[in-house]
Amino acid sequence: GVFVRTEEVTVGKGQSVTLHTGALENYHQIIWRDTMQIDNQTGSLTISNISTEHAGLYKLQIINKFKKSAQKEFNVSVPAPLPIPKIIKDSERSSCSKCVLQCSVIDVRQATLSWYEGNLLISSIPVSGLNSSSFLLLELNDQDINNYSCVVNSSISNQTEQLNINELCPPCSGMQQLQQRKYDYC
Numbered sequence: 651g652v653f654v655r656t657e658e659v660t661v662g663k664g665q666s667v668t669l670h671t672g673a674l675e676n677y678h679q680i681i682w683r684d685t686m687q688i689d690n691q692t693g694s695l696t697i698s699n700i701s702t703e704h705a706g707l708y709k710l711q712i713i714n715k716f717k718k719s720a721q722k723e724f725n726v727s728v729p730a731p732l733p734i735p736k737i738i739k740d741s742e743r744s745s746c747s748k749c750v751l752q753c754s755v756i757d758v759r760q761a762t763l764s765w766y767e768g769n770l771l772i773s774s775i776p777v778s779g780l781n782s783s784s785f786l787l788l789e790l791n792d793q794d795i796n797n798y799s800c801v802v803n804s805s806i807s808n809q810t811e812q813l814n815i816n817e818l819c820p821p822c823s824g825m826q827q828l829q830q831r832k833y834d835y836c
Contacts, residue, residue, distance in 0.1 A: 655721075655722050655723070656722075656723040656724070656725055657669075657722070657723070657724050657725070658725050658727070659724050659725065659726045659727070660726075660727050660728075660729065660805065660806060661700050661726065661727075661728060661806065662700070662728070662729075662731070662806040662807045663700055663701060663702065663728055663730075663731055664699060664700060664701075665700050665806070666696060666697065666698045666699070666700065667696070667697050667700060667726065668694050668695070668696045668697075669694060669695045669696075669697075669708060669710070669724045669726075670692070670694045671692060671693040671694055671710060671712065671722070683708070683709040683710070683711070693710075693712070695708065695710075697726075700726075700728055701728065702728050704726060704728060705726055705727055705728045706725075706726060707723055707724070707725050707726075708723065708724040708725075708726060709721065709722075709723050710722040710723070710724070729759070729804075729806070731807065731809075732755075732758060732761065732802050732803075732804060732807055732808065732809045733755055733756065733757070733758065733802070733809065734802075734809045734810075734811055735753050735754065735755050735763065735800040735801070735802050735809060735810075735811045736753070736754050736755070736811065737751055737752070737753050737800055737811050737813055737818065738751070738752050738754075738818070739751055739752075739818045739819065740752045740787065743787075743789075744819075746792060746822035747791060747792050748789055748790065748791055748792065749789070749790045749791075749792070749794075749815075749818070749819035750787055750788070750789050750790075751787065751788045751789075751790065751798075751813065751818060751819070752785050752786070752787055752788075753765060753785060753786050753787075753788065753800030753811070754783055754784065754785035754786075755777060755783070755784055755785075755802045756783045756784075757779075758777045758778075758779075758784065758802060758804075759777075759778050759779065760777075760778055760804060760805070761776075761777045761778070761802050761803060761804040762774055762775070762776055762777060762802070762803045762804075763775050763777045763784055763785075763786050763800070763801075763802050764786070764800070764801045764802075764803065765786060765788045765798065765799075765800055766798065766799045766800075766801060767796050767797070767798055768796065768797050772788065772798075773786060773788070774786075777802065786800070788800075790815070790819060792819075792821060792822070794815070794819075795815065796815075797812075797813075798812075798813040798815065799811065799812045799813060800813070
């Protein structure tokens with residue numbers, strides 16, 4: 651009898667993947683319907699330096715000494731690399747005493763967008779959807795000088811953008827502070 655089982659395999663561009671045959675007892679012939687680097691002892695197929703051209707269906711046929719065969723399929727997907735998140739100041743929500751920052755990514759599926767203070771996770775949201783934008787806010791006070799970063803993370807890779815707090819949240823001048831206090835009292 652022929653048994654076909656399909657495994658879903660996701661691997662990042664430039665990485666390597668090994669497609670394992672499973673148990674090989676009583677089998678004397680292994681046929682991959684694609685030629686890559688085959689381990690002669692295990693029958694496993696290794697694809698190095700993955701690119702989008704390697705994506706697709708790989709079929710394996712194992713024939714035992716009784717001429718019975720089993721089939722296994724591997725559906726290999728190579729998703730696009732994650733974009734670097736973008737950090738901008740949200741001017742409408744910011745004032746002299748607080749700086750509100752927005753970290754965003756576009757066209758990302760099955761990932762997480764997070765703010766970190768050093769190595770400490772502050773906030774996080776799931777991100778999923780092509781042709782859509784996702785963002786996460788961070789509010790800092792005017793005395794904050796800590797190290798912050800925004801990270802988009804998937805099961806196979808991540809991208810980080812470091813916050814330049816002096817560039818995006820410069821201290822207010824004396825005149826700006828007076829104007830801000832005037833608005834605060836109105």
